[in-house]
Amino acid sequence: MHGRHENPESVDLHRVAVDTHGHTHFGMALANLVGFDLAPRLAGMNKRKLYLPRGLNIPATLRPIVSETVSLSAITQGWDPLLRIAASTKSGWCSATYVLDRFGSAARGDEAFQAGDAFGKLLLTRFLGAYLGDPAFRGMNDALLSQGESVHTLQRAIYSGPIGARHGRTPEQMAAISSGLTLLTNVIMTWNATRIGEVRARMPDIFPDHHIKHIAPNAHEHINTKGVITIDVSLHRDRLLGAGPPAAGIRNVI
Template sequence: LWGQGDKASSDSMTLDTSRYLHSARMEYRRKQHGVGIYVHMLDTWALFHDQPIVINDRQAAPAVDGVEAHNCSRREDQIRLSLLAVDTHGYTNAAMAIAKLLGFDLCVRLRQLSERKMFLARGDTVPEALERLTVGKVSLGKIRAGWMDLLHLVASIRQGRLTAGEAIARLGSAARGDPVHAAADELGKLLRTIFLCDYFTIPEFRREMHALLNRGESVHQLQRAVYHGRVGVSRGRRADELRAISTAHTLLTNVVISWNTMKMQDVVDRWKVAKHPIDESWLRRIGPVHFEHVNFRGTIAFDMDPYIDALIERPAKQRVARLK
């Protein structure tokens, strides 16, 4: 009832830390230094990708990178993502173009929509219905000039020669003047225009996209409850340490979401047997992110022995000895 698993949203949250951590930046809304964790969430409430980032930077690269990493891990008979909803920080025109060529739509909830332009190809006449809007022009010549190189870039992503995040990072503002950047930027303007037309004229599409983003904000509240302290300087100096913190944080958040989902399903099944079913429209709007009943100060014990070899990389001599 929550979704089909083919749509997702992504957003960043901040973990508080000391200002002496090299990757820490000031979050101006909360007036606190912190490190960012960028998380992707399916429309079924599951968190499927995370990575540490530097806050206040554009987040288009990790947004597209997470979806492509997820889709690449899917078999042909498994569901792949076709739509990713992001906020203004999670997109650029080039990122929209790369995402489309990789097989999914990057949909953005833009800030100050009244100031956003719509674009038409140079030489096309503006429709009468759009005469009151500010309409920019797109150069099809620039798209043609950089089209083959842009396809080569996407093919390199698909072959694993570089990640989608690395490709989009190369197409940032510093790449202006490069034919590939120009082609991706001009194509992204056209794709953004198509998206805005759908956004303004299809209420169901707009409502679904906002619902995905609002779910992500709800998950952030749970994530802050899971990690209520600060990232210590001694634990977040290296990239692998931040990665471990991010992944463990996401794992524990998924544990709470899974537990809540299981308990909610038990109640639904019990009420059906008691001839008191719950309206499905209600269940669609009830999320499994409540945490008042969870004791986050407790201790969780895991039986690690069956998974030691998979989790810990042993020295070569010890591995040979174990094989003998």
């Protein structure tokens, strides 16, 4: 991710880098409409096409890699509902995850999906032009994605063993395990980001913005990932267990 800090509690998001599995044409359109760019690093670049509407004067050298499949009428017909979906997402009335699930490939007959898919193809063509034609942009995009991918390295450092069927047999158990791993990962990254911010506040001239943006808060060599976290829950016993007597085996500390 790339953002511009306006104050200690807010970030103006400009760009999110994803791999091939995180990219869809509709997702690219939704990201653009809510105010940032989706920057994918795509597999099989030698087979990628530039999506354009029909009727343009395309140079002969580009015709082999051009696909004239963008429907301008689809964008026109579905533009208003697509804007309403983007506005609901940006204002928080619905999550981006829900919208992307709702408007997946199964929604091909929906006007909003058709508009988002066509608009996303145009955005992908614009992105590929910058990615292939500008080495500086390509390097920045790949660096952002590499920072995001390194989060998986942190997660493997926290828990590197297999998850057996006894501990993760049901979808609910798998969801709990995944949520726990995500929580611990976010705890470490928040701690790192806080320390980076403290150092940056003390020495802003030594660590300017163009240096800080290359530092991801997912380093873990200094973290004891095999340690024990002790949490005092005695103050919250009544809320956790109700007003009745403590259940057998429940301790003040977990």
